[in-house]
Amino acid sequence: MSRRVHWFIARHYLKAGRGKALLSLITWIALGGITLGVAALITVVSVMSGMQGELRGKILESTPHLYVLQYNTSLRLEKYEDVVDSILATEGVAGAAPFAMSSVTLVMDRGQYGQPAYLFGVDIDTTRVSATDMESRIVQGALNLEPPASGLPPLLMGSVLADRMGVFPGDTMVVMSMENLGVNSLGMPQPTLRQFEVTGTFQTGMYEYDLSNIYTRLDAAQDLLGLASDDASGIGVRTVDADRATEIGALLGAKLGYPYTVESWIVRNQALFSALQLEKIALGVIVFLIVLVAAFNIVSTLVMVVSDRTKEIGILRTMGMTQRGITRIFVIQGVWIGVIGTTVGAALGVGVSWAIDRYEIIKIPGDVYFVEHLPATMNAFDIGLIILASMLVSFAATIYPARQAARLEPVEAIRHE
Numbered sequence: 001m002s003r004r005v006h007w008f009i010a011r012h013y014l015k016a017g018r019g020k021a022l023l024s025l026i027t028w029i030a031l032g033g034i035t036l037g038v039a040a041l042i043t044v045v046s047v048m049s050g051m052q053g054e055l056r057g058k059i060l061e062s063t064p065h066l067y068v069l070q071y072n073t074s075l076r077l078e079k080y081e082d083v084v085d086s087i088l089a090t091e092g093v094a095g096a097a098p099f100a101m102s103s104v105t106l107v108m109d110r111g112q113y114g115q116p117a118y119l120f121g122v123d124i125d126t127t128r129v130s131a132t133d134m135e136s137r138i139v140q141g142a143l144n145l146e147p148p149a150s151g152l153p154p155l156l157m158g159s160v161l162a163d164r165m166g167v168f169p170g171d172t173m174v175v176m177s178m179e180n181l182g183v184n185s186l187g188m189p190q191p192t193l194r195q196f197e198v199t200g201t202f203q204t205g206m207y208e209y210d211l212s213n214i215y216t217r218l219d220a221a222q223d224l225l226g227l228a229s230d231d232a233s234g235i236g237v238r239t240v241d242a243d244r245a246t247e248i249g250a251l252l253g254a255k256l257g258y259p260y261t262v263e264s265w266i267v268r269n270q271a272l273f274s275a276l277q278l279e280k281i282a283l284g285v286i287v288f289l290i291v292l293v294a295a296f297n298i299v300s301t302l303v304m305v306v307s308d309r310t311k312e313i314g315i316l317r318t319m320g321m322t323q324r325g326i327t328r329i330f331v332i333q334g335v336w337i338g339v340i341g342t343t344v345g346a347a348l349g350v351g352v353s354w355a356i357d358r359y360e361i362i363k364i365p366g367d368v369y370f371v372e373h374l375p376a377t378m379n380a381f382d383i384g385l386i387i388l389a390s391m392l393v394s395f396a397a398t399i400y401p402a403r404q405a406a407r408l409e410p411v412e413a414i415r416h417e
Helices: 002-012 021-062 079-087 135-140 159-165 207-212 217-224 242-258 270-310 310-318 323-359 380-406 410-415
Strands: 064-070 091-106 112-120 153-160 172-183 189-202 213-217 236-238 260-264
Touching: 021 135, 021 189, 021 213, 021 236, 021 270, 064 242, 079 091, 079 242, 091 159, 091 217, 112 135, 112 159, 112 172, 112 207, 112 217, 112 410, 135 260, 135 270, 153 159, 159 189, 159 207, 159 380, 172 217, 172 270, 189 217, 207 310, 236 242, 242 310, 270 310, 270 380, 310 323, 310 410
Parallel strands: 112 213, 153 189
Antiparallel strands: 064 236, 064 260, 091 112, 091 172, 091 236, 153 213, 172 189
């Protein structure tokens, strides 16, 4: 018999005849289960991918692709100009700039309490390619780090930190560093204190950065930390491809040698991205169980069809249809349910993911998470993998009932009541 006959019989068996509404209901349940499972899986994976992408973008906005540091006891890199020139001559490097970095305490002038923060000293040399987007915005003047009329060093504060301390541009802050300790009249160590004037605030959209990061000019940070004019805490490097940072960092580390060490942003944030990836996999597996439940519905549907159509199967066998033909009929039924359910589910999942990202439907607290709404990024590979997995599960669900139908003896099947 031709394959067109197999397709015709399979479609006929999918329809419920008189008094067989239960079969139709189970078929619809199986179809709905596949649809919802695929849609939910695509939505969940897209949201987790969106979270990863959003986090990646926010980290890279304020973080160099590579950090070049020097092994010593004073947490500083000496004579950075020579090192910068060597770095810029390395293949794959787009830019490099020195930075000063330290954990400090902020106190409002004549204030009553201190607030911890991370101070970054930025090189304002416009001839260099900045190591981060944040530094680029400062150098280009989008963020004001120009010396104020008071003559005090300028200071940029994260918006959340400024709101928490009630600080506005023009206010004076005292910055206290424990990295450059002095000695008081009693011979006791004391921190270094410097006054800064707030010249503006910034917002990265990442709560942790907006709460803890502050920026000033490199020379002001060097003065606070006791660094010489040609010394820095390290050198930030921008690569031509952020995803190749580890590879380029290995080449750069081999070139610079001891006493320098190179660390990529990927290694620094590896624990965070590993946790997000694990969460993505775990949620994907949990939601995929919906598809597996729907697959069991396909099995039950086909088993009931086999039981209901036993006589017809026997007649088909006596008319010359082979066991292989019977198997093909029931495989077509199951796969057809899988194809329709997967197609509709994929379209629904893509639509929901697009709407979540486009209209920012789901709001979340920014002080708990690093974003204020759930983003969704659709990845063609992920969607293709989900569709393939759904189709394979649907096909696997047909094997048992199809083989049971094919094994029916024609005479016994015709006598079946």
